[in-house]
Amino acid sequence: MAGVLKKGMAILVVVFIGFYMFTDPNGLAQTTKDGGAALWQALTSLFGALIDFINAIKS
DSSP, X not given: OHHHHHHHHHHHHHHXXXXXXXXXXXXXXXXXXXXXXXXXXXXXXXXXHXXXXXXXXXX
């Protein structure tokens, strides 16, 4: 049952992205660009905090 649900959700995501790409390609591109920038900022903050934590443990 879980496998069917995962496959169904994957198909829905692919169909949604395909629909979005054909109806508003510029919007999808901007969303992807903004999402990538937000992800990069979050990872930068996470690793900065991790480095600070490790340096605090060493001291």
